[in-house]
Amino acid sequence: MTAPVRSDILEDLDQFRSDVRSWLEQNCPESQRQPMTPDQQYWGGRRGSFPSDDARLWFERMRDRGWIAPEWPEAYGGGGLSPQQAKIVAEEMKGINARKPLLGLGLWMLGPALLEYGNEEQKQQHLRAIVNGELRWCQGYSEPGSGSDLASLQCKAEDMGDHFLVNGSKIWTTKADECDWIFCLVRTDPDAKKQKGISFLLIDMDDPGISTSPIELISGESEFCQTFFDNVKVPKENLVGELNKGWSVAKALLVHERKLMSEIGSDSPRQILTPNEAARQYLEFKDGKIADAELRGRITDYDMRMQAVALTHFRTFEEKINKVRSPAPLIMKYVGTEAEKTKSELLLAILGSRGVGWEGEGFTEAELDTTRLWAMSYAMTIAGGTSEVQLNVVAKNVLELPQHKES
Numbered sequence: 001m002t003a004p005v006r007s008d009i010l011e012d013l014d015q016f017r018s019d020v021r022s023w024l025e026q027n028c029p030e031s032q033r034q035p036m037t038p039d040q041q042y043w044g045g046r047r048g049s050f051p052s053d054d055a056r057l058w059f060e061r062m063r064d065r066g067w068i069a070p071e072w073p074e075a076y077g078g079g080g081l082s083p084q085q086a087k088i089v090a091e092e093m094k095g096i097n098a099r100k101p102l103l104g105l106g107l108w109m110l111g112p113a114l115l116e117y118g119n120e121e122q123k124q125q126h127l128r129a130i131v132n133g134e135l136r137w138c139q140g141y142s143e144p145g146s147g148s149d150l151a152s153l154q155c156k157a158e159d160m161g162d163h164f165l166v167n168g169s170k171i172w173t174t175k176a177d178e179c180d181w182i183f184c185l186v187r188t189d190p191d192a193k194k195q196k197g198i199s200f201l202l203i204d205m206d207d208p209g210i211s212t213s214p215i216e217l218i219s220g221e222s223e224f225c226q227t228f229f230d231n232v233k234v235p236k237e238n239l240v241g242e243l244n245k246g247w248s249v250a251k252a253l254l255v256h257e258r259k260l261m262s263e264i265g266s267d268s269p270r271q272i273l274t275p276n277e278a279a280r281q282y283l284e285f286k287d288g289k290i291a292d293a294e295l296r297g298r299i300t301d302y303d304m305r306m307q308a309v310a311l312t313h314f315r316t317f318e319e320k321i322n323k324v325r326s327p328a329p330l331i332m333k334y335v336g337t338e339a340e341k342t343k344s345e346l347l348l349a350i351l352g353s354r355g356v357g358w359e360g361e362g363f364t365e366a367e368l369d370t371t372r373l374w375a376m377s378y379a380m381t382i383a384g385g386t387s388e389v390q391l392n393v394v395a396k397n398v399l400e401l402p403q404h405k406e407s
């Protein structure tokens with residue numbers, strides 16, 4: 001049971017909401033209240049550029065207000081807000097369709113992990129730089145042969161006294177060729193059992209010995225790279241947490257990654273139709289109902305499921321505020337990304353032949369986006385831990401089912 005919230009706190013939050021609303025009204029440029037296409041996003045970094053003057057203005061105002069990272073401490077460039085206040089900022093931004101002024105793995109994943117595991121020097125060096133959009137980060141977890149079984153990773157870092165010497169490679173490193181730094185899992189004790197010999201390192205992509213090679217996708221695009229480390233010298237102070245205890249940092253970071261992905265549907269960067277909107281636009285109606293009974297049933301089923309997902313998100317938030325330990329967050333990556341996949345499948349079924357375009361003329365932007373996001377929805381059930389692996393996590397940690405023992 002969650003504790004009741006005191007009425008004076010609720011009144012403060014009401015006042016806060018009204019302040020946030022009027023600040024956003026005055027400071028969010030009209031052009032930044034539109035759905036965002038990929039070329040309108042700002043990811044920061046040494047090579048990053050603002051897509052427009054308004055995007056820069058919006059970013060600068062949010063940065064100065066501390067709302068790029070509302071919950072981070074003010075000492076590191078954050079807003080120092082409580083989770084309830086940060087939620088209000090997010091809700092009010094969503095209410096006016098305000099764009100996210102800065103995107104990035106530094107903001108979403110590394111920053112929260114550094115707040116928990118980084119030392120003071122690391123927090124000072126990296127957190128404000130992330131909030132200021134100075135550096136763009138990528139994630140060096142997966143390796144050829146070590147994806148789901150991440151703890152089997154082989155990229156090694158040898159202790160050379162005053163530095164580590166890193167050799168090996170990482171794969172599926174999203175946008176490695178556009179990033180400035182990489183947070184990396186490396187093997188520092190080859191003799192220890194799997195998880196026990198792993199450390200968490202921060203590496204400057206400009207260091208000698210690092211190279212990236214793009215991996216071309218079926219779409220012709222290439223957002224992934226293989227990243228190679230050839231005798232890369234990494235200063236000792238770039239070790240986060242303790243030597244050989246990087247697995248704890250890795251898992252904490254994955255919690256943030258999975259939470260982000262679980263909310264992907266409710267936070268879509270592009271304007272795509274909801275199944276109900278698409279139905280009104282593309283389907284025949286009879287007696288006030290969708291004529292196709294099968295699609296009608298699927299849409300109703302989807303609506304009910306999404307209400308349950310929204311309520312569970314709300315529940316996990318309330319549990320976090322009230323410091324109630326609950327296994328609910330563990331199911332959310334699976335639930336959120338599978339729901340998004342179901343939505344995309346449903347949209348394609350509703351769009352029929354209008355949902356098979358990829359590029360070119362003859363289709364609206366919304367139709368092309370729907371098809372592309374359908375493909376992306378499958379990728380989201382893989383990235384950050386596949387759905388099958390998430391189900392294993394649920395079986396073990398939520399349902400506490402007996403585990404298969406390796407002989």
Ligand SMILES: Cc1cc2nc3c(=O)[nH]c(=O)nc-3n(C[C@H](O)[C@H](O)[C@H](O)COP(=O)(O)OP(=O)(O)OC[C@H]3O[C@@H](n4cnc5c(N)ncnc54)[C@H](O)[C@@H]3O)c2cc1C
Binds near residue numbers: 146147149380382
């Ligand atoms: C869009 C996207 C972005 C990504 N970005 C990054 C990134 O920036 N950095 C990074 O390090 N990685 C990244 N990845 C890689 C991602 O983390 C891996 O793809 C993922 O962990 C799965 O690993 P794998 O591809 O090696 O598949 P495998 O582990 O080889 O799995 C293959 C299949 O076997 C199943 N399987 C494996 N083990 C089990 C098991 N024990 N029980 C049941 N089924 C199992 C899987 O579910 C899957 O269906 C990204 C992936 C995607 C799709």
